[in-house]
Amino acid sequence: MTLSELKYIIAVAKEKHFRKASETCFVSQPTLSVAVKKLEEELGVTLFERRKQDVIVTPVGKKIISLAEEIIERTQDIKTIAQESHGDLSTQLKIGAIYTVAPYLLPQFIPEFSKQFPSVPLMIEENYTHVLADKLQSGDLDIAILSLPFQEPNIETMPLYREPFKVVVPNSHPLAEKEGKIAIHQIKNETVLLLGAGHCFRDQVVETYPNLMHMNYQSDRLQKTFEGSSLETIRYMVASGAGISIFPCTSLSERDENLFQIRELAHKDQASRVVALAWRKTFPRTQVLEVFRKIIKNISLPCTTPIE
Structure with missing residues (x-):
């Protein structure tokens, strides 16, 4: 049995x-x-x-291939540890981030990381939480940036910061003329635009405000037929007057002040999420995790609270 043979069966x-x-x-x-x-x-x-068009992995094959994947991963870890013991930090890092974090964190994180570690190549991927989880488990990703709760076998997490949710309202909406915070009961009859299924931020909003979503679905409003593929899409839908939405605060900036009104939720309705790093327990480059934490802590992310 050779490593090449293990790589071959994994590929098949x-x-x-x-x-x-x-x-x-x-x-x-x-x-x-x-x-x-x-x-x-x-x-x-x-x-x-073996079949004419494809192949099927047998039950015993699945068990053996799972072990083969772990063995190949660990052999790469051996090489990584050896390289770093000689001061070689040039091994590529494969980083994943969820869609509602990546556009607002990575443009600040990547330049700072590259400045401190110019010889470390970064491979970046945006995706859904469940896809990032699968890729962490398989070794296709080294580290993921996502929101908690996140519970997966063999995966560790490190909280980075907490960010609140905010309500965004079209400039033409009656609520835009009112000062102060907005309570959930004030928008119970509004069209609430959400991200589509698969986005963890959508799940967090629905879980946090179940009554709002229930009332919205009982109506004949746009929410029944429109679910955005990205916050950018929803941003301009709100600006057009199609409805209101709830955003994570890091996704909002000064450019949005001309598009719509940004309001905080009333204290009793205020919700937030915790953004965290996730990695396999067997990931050997533990010093990298602390580097990530320090860089992200020092990045200027509006309205967030670092978690020590």
């Missing part, structure tokens, strides 16, 4: 196709097929059911 399981797997491994298909067959004979099990 991922691609569900021998030819595609050989291409990702940069070997010929016969070479990969022979190696996989040799490993199956050595282990005395069938890892894949």
Whole structure:
């Protein structure tokens, strides 16, 4: 059994196709097929059911491939530890962030990180929380920036900062003329524009204000048919007068003051979220986590409260 053979079976399981797997491994298909067959004979099990168009991973194959992924990951960790012991910090970092954090944090974080560690390449990905979770588990990501609660096996988290939610109201709306904070009961009959399913911020808003969402769905308002794919879309929908929305405060800036009115929620209705780092317990570059925490702490993020 060799590391190459383990990489081959992982590729076949991922691609569900021998030819595609050989291409990702940069070997010929016969070479990969022979190696996989040799490993199956050595282990005395069938890892894949071969079909004309694709392959199916057998139950025992799933268990073995899961261990193979862990072994390959740990061998890379060995190389990383060895490199960093010699002062080599040039190993690439694969970072993920949820859609409602990435555009507002990363443009400040990346330049500062690159200034301090110019030899460390960063690979950045925006995605949904559940996708980032899967990629953390598989090793496709090293670190994710997301919001709590986030509970996954083999994953650690580090809270970074807390940010409140705010209400955004069209300039033409009657509430825009009123001073002070807005209570949830004041917007119970309004069209509330939300992010679509899959966005954790949407889930947090719905969970925090269930009565508001329930009343909104009982009406015949736009919320029934419109759910934005991004905060940017919703931003301009609100500006057009299509409805109101609830935003995380870091997503709002001075440019929005001409688009709509930004209001705080009344104290009893005020909600917030905690943004955190997440990583595998086996992630070897623990000093990087502290670097991330310090840089983010020193970034000027409006209306947030750092968590020590």
